[in-house]
Amino acid sequence: MKYISTRGEAAPLGFVDTLLAGLAPDGGLYNPVSWPRLTAAEIAGFAGQSYAAVAADILGRFAGDEIPKAVLERLCAEAYASFDHPAVTPVTQMAPDRFLLELFHGPTLAFKDVAMQILGRLYGHVLAERGRAMTIVCATSGDTGGAAVEAFAGLDNVRIVVLFPEGRISEVQRRFMTTTAQANVRTVAVAGDFDDCQAILKSLFADDAFAGEVNLSAVNSINFARIIAQSVYYFVSAVALGAPGRAVSFAVPTGNFGDAFAGYAAKLMGLPIAQIIVATNANDIVSRALATGEYRRGAAQATQSPAMDIQVASNFERLFFECAGRDSAATADAFRTFGAAGAMRTPPAVLAAMQETFVAAAVDEALTAATIADTRTRTGMVIDPHTAVAVAGADKVRTGAQATPLVIVSTAHPAKFPEAVTAAAGVVAEPPRAVRLRSGLAEEIDRLPADLGAVKTYVRAFAAS
Ligand SMILES: *Cc1c(COP(=O)(O)O)cnc(C)c1O
Numbered sequence: 137m138k139y140i141s142t143r144g145e146a147a148p149l150g151f152v153d154t155l156l157a158g159l160a161p162d163g164g165l166y167n168p169v170s171w172p173r174l175t176a177a178e179i180a181g182f183a184g185q186s187y188a189a190v191a192a193d194i195l196g197r198f199a200g201d202e203i204p205k206a207v208l209e210r211l212c213a214e215a216y217a218s219f220d221h222p223a224v225t226p227v228t229q230m231a232p233d234r235f236l237l238e239l240f241h242g243p244t245l246a247f248k249d250v251a252m253q254i255l256g257r258l259y260g261h262v263l264a265e266r267g268r269a270m271t272i273v274c275a276t277s278g279d280t281g282g283a284a285v286e287a288f289a290g291l292d293n294v295r296i297v298v299l300f301p302e303g304r305i306s307e308v309q310r311r312f313m314t315t316t317a318q319a320n321v322r323t324v325a326v327a328g329d330f331d332d333c334q335a336i337l338k339s340l341f342a343d344d345a346f347a348g349e350v351n352l353s354a355v356n357s358i359n360f361a362r363i364i365a366q367s368v369y370y371f372v373s374a375v376a377l378g379a380p381g382r383a384v385s386f387a388v389p390t391g392n393f394g395d396a397f398a399g400y401a402a403k404l405m406g407l408p409i410a411q412i413i414v415a416t417n418a419n420d421i422v423s424r425a426l427a428t429g430e431y432r433r434g435a436a437q438a439t440q441s442p443a444m445d446i447q448v449a450s451n452f453e454r455l456f457f458e459c460a461g462r463d464s465a466a467t468a469d470a471f472r473t474f475g476a477a478g479a480m481r482t483p484p485a486v487l488a489a490m491q492e493t494f495v496a497a498a499v500d501e502a503l504t505a506a507t508i509a510d511t512r513t514r515t516g517m518v519i520d521p522h523t524a525v526a527v528a529g530a531d532k533v534r535t536g537a538q539a540t541p542l543v544i545v546s547t548a549h550p551a552k553f554p555e556a557v558t559a560a561a562g563v564v565a566e567p568p569r570a571v572r573l574r575s576g577l578a579e580e581i582d583r584l585p586a587d588l589g590a591v592k593t594y595v596r597a598f599a600a601s
Contacts, residue, residue, distance in 0.1 A: 137200045139166040139360060142457040143471070144464025151202045152262050155255075155361045156270070158354035159341070163475075164468065165454050166360045171404040172197040176380040179407060183375050187224035188212040191254065191368045194405075198364050203261070211261060215253040218243050220568065225250065225369045227376050227543065230515050234530075235543050236523075237373045237386075243570060244312045245549035246443070247395065248283035251365035255355060256287030256294075263293040271350040271599045272296040273340055275333035278305045279443050279548070281323075282312030284355055289318040297322045297595055299333040302583065305442075308552050308571060314579035322598055328586030331436070339588050346592060350599035357394030358450050366398035367405070374407055377541050383408040385538075387530035388545045389522045390414045390422055391444035393451035395545065400455060400493060410540045412494050415529025417441045420498035422449045427496055429487040431470075432479035440504055440521040440556040443548070456482065459489035497529035504528060505560035512561045520548040520565075521556045 139154040140146075143164030149157060154166045174197075182190050192212040196205055216224045221241040228236045242249025263270060272294060274284050281298040288296045298313050302325035313323045326333050341347055341354070357363070374384040386409065388396045396414045403409040416423045417439045425431040436447045457467045466483070474480040482490070499507075507524040511517055519527065523546040530542060550557045550565035557565045584590045 137172075137198055138169045140169050140464075141166060142453050142464060143468035145468065151199045155258060155262065155359070156353055158356070158359050162468070163471070164464070165358050165451070167454055167457060168198060168360075171401070174406040176406070179371065179375060179380040182371055186216075187368070187372055188216040190372055191216065191365065194368050194371065195254070195364060203258070207261060211257040212254060215257050218253050219249075220570070225372060227373050228517075230511075230517065230544065233538050233541050235373070235377065235541060236517065236519075236546050237369060237543050238546050239369060240520075240546060240549035240552070242283070243286045244279070244282040245552045245568065245571065246279040246283065247366075247545075247547040248279050249286065250369060251362040252283040252287040252355070254365050255359070255361055256284075256291065258361060259288070259294055260291045269293040269295070269351060270353040271595060272353050272355055273299065273337055273595060274355060275299045275330070275337040276305075276313075277301070277330040277442055277445065278309040279552075280356060282309055285313045285316055285321050285323070288355075289316040289321050291320060295320050295322075295598055297324060297598060299324050299326050299336060299591070301325075301329045301333055302327055304329060306553065306555070308554070308567075308574075311574040311577070311579065314581050315574050315577035317577075317580070322582060322594075323580065324582045324584050324591075324594070326584055326586050326591075332586040336586065336588050336591050340592065340595070343592075346596075350595055356450075357392045363394060363398050363401060363451070363454075366395055367402040370399050370402035370409070371407055373543050374402075374409070377543070380406075380408050383410040383540045385409065385411040385413070385540045385542045386545055387413040387415060387526040387533075387542060389441065389444060389526040389529075389547055390416055391419075391446040391449065393422055393449040393455070395547070396494075397451045397454050400458070403493060404458065409493065413526075413530050413533050413542075414494055414496045415526045416496065416498050417444050417504065417525050418498070418500055419445050419447060421447055422452060423496035423498040425452065425482065425496075426490060426494050429482040429484070430479065431474060431482060433474075439501060440553070440560075441525050443522060444525065455490060455494075456486060460486045495533050497532040499525045499528040499532075505556070507531075508557060508560035509562075512563065518550045518557060518561065518563055518565050519546060520550040520553050521560075522547045522553075524560075
């Protein structure tokens, strides 16, 4: 299987090179040259299988012969053994036609673990095979950093540096990054905000000499392997609810559009998904784009659901490419216009293709809090603010009787956002064992100014150590 850039100007790569590359050199994102199609019988055959077995089957269709089947099965088994629930991503029922897909049973209590746990093991395997070492630099507003540290800590041939904005992430989030006590992990508090961290990261990648010197790599959600690892839970949950015999719909809280695109990828692979409701918080660029076709950046606002406080939904480019009939020239044109002007217009035919599957809703802060409280009253379930955005978004879109069951994608454990949950519902979300353990451990944090030169010097010294 080969992977092509959405902008059509980069050479096609194999699976392993796509895994290690992240962004394509022409600025686009990699998608497979064609999507593997699963037959209804193959999808039905997932019923009753372990999560790890389904993951190995689906990932194997993308890895082809580049990673032996037995290796992939072992890596998936190890990755999903790190989850604290035997179903890995269990589905619970909220109402007659509504279910909650719990993606927060991994080591850092957010859905980023689902992809990151297998990504870390894939990196470990392919770098050992190639006799290479890499330096991963990651900028985080909270959840990605912890999931990445947890997945890459202790690997021989990877060093990982996480940049986070000092004082702007929660204590729970910080402790997942700072308490691993592994020599290949460095956590850096940057004296600035998340945009400063991300700007530094982009500048590191733009410096070819530096990137080559330290073997720089990225594991944010533009990495194709992360997307496909996330498609797995769409299959697993839909099959549990009767697919492929009946269609299922999903509601997804969205930031960078990685999770939502993973659902669309499952549909392209043959899973009968009727509708994907994408719910945003006040940072509603994706909602506006799907409703009107205008994709326009605004100013990022801080909300109770900080993992979605994003103004540029990188993976939206993948959807545009697919819905434009894979026209890479049109995709390059649209996203270069957006890069330069901060806005672009989706052509009507492309928008219509998006709207065949997607419908969007934006949810404000008051409704998010009210939804946490209301869900607790009606079901006894305590949900986190990101999940609450999806529930409220679904309520806005789905009115009256429905033909398909709806799965709410629950992306974080409520104990990861205790202040917001307590303020909204007056309850203290019981922290799982992992969180209690972290609260007693010593933290290791370095501090740097929001300065490119200082970060370069720091990363260079660490890479050479
Ligand atoms: C990252 C994250 C999201 C948004 O996911 P995208 O793939 O960026 O759309 C939603 N909820 C939580 C808890 C997250 O950590």
